[in-house]
Amino acid sequence: xxxxxIVGLPGSGKSEAAAVAREAGVPVVTMGDVxxxxxxxxxxxxxxxHGEMARRLREENGPDAxxxxxxxxxxxxxxxxxxxxVDGIRSDIEVERFEAAFGDAFVLVEISAPDEAxxxxxxxxxxxxxxxxxxxxLAERDERELGFGMGEAMAMADHTVHNDxxxxxxxxxxxxxxxxxxAPGGEGA
Numbered sequence: 645x646x647x648x649x650i651v652g653l654p655g656s657g658k659s660e661a662a663a664v665a666r667e668a669g670v671p672v673v674t675m676g677d678v679x680x681x682x683x684x685x686x687x688x689x690x691x692x693x694h695g696e697m698a699r700r701l702r703e704e705n706g707p708d709a710x711x712x713x714x715x716x717x718x719x720x721x722x723x724x725x726x727x728x729x730v731d732g733i734r735s736d737i738e739v740e741r742f743e744a745a746f747g748d749a750f751v752l753v754e755i756s757a758p759d760e761a762x763x764x765x766x767x768x769x770x771x772x773x774x775x776x777x778x779x780x781x782l783a784e785r786d787e788r789e790l791g792f793g794m795g796e797a798m799a800m801a802d803h804t805v806h807n808d809x810x811x812x813x814x815x816x817x818x819x820x821x822x823x824x825x826x827a828p829g830g831e832g833a
Contacts, residue, residue, distance in 0.1 A: 655762030675732030735793030
């Protein structure tokens with residue numbers, strides 16, 4: 645059994661890593677799905693209330709609330725799979741929750757990428773307005789994410805995958821990581 649957690653700044657390649665895992669037949673638990681489901685359960689639109697709900701869940705149930713809600717989903721997948729990927733880790737407290745739940749079977753992987761590449765990816769996705777458009781700049785978004793404890797979580801990573809080459813090279817690095825960590829006694833990349 646291996647639970648691979650993914651952490652990284654916006655635009656680093658976390659979603660692409662999760663897509664590679666899915667293509668390889670590895671189930672992915674996306675922590676944001678917990679937030680979206682909580683919005684729907686409370687009659688709120690996830691598109692407009694995501695951040696508010698994330699904050700509310702943490703206020704109501706503690707800073708590791710989203711990790712707590714993700715654990716049963718992970719365990720459900722582990723009934724039929726040897727490896728599960730967890731996408732969307734945002735803090736050291738969440739890492740500690742997963743380590744407590746899965747022990748040495750939990751492996752944390754940081755995805756890193758140069759700031760210029762991250763900015764280009766976010767712009768291509770069209771999800772993030774830049775500061776020139778009255779939106780949040782990449783530096784402001786990074787500061788907000790790091791304020792959640794993401795910097796501490798990234799510092800706890802067992803492995804780092806650098807997403808600073810071609811998309812194909814990054815995808816191959818993720819496939820290699822999945823194969824190594826999924827293998828019996830796997831140590832990771």
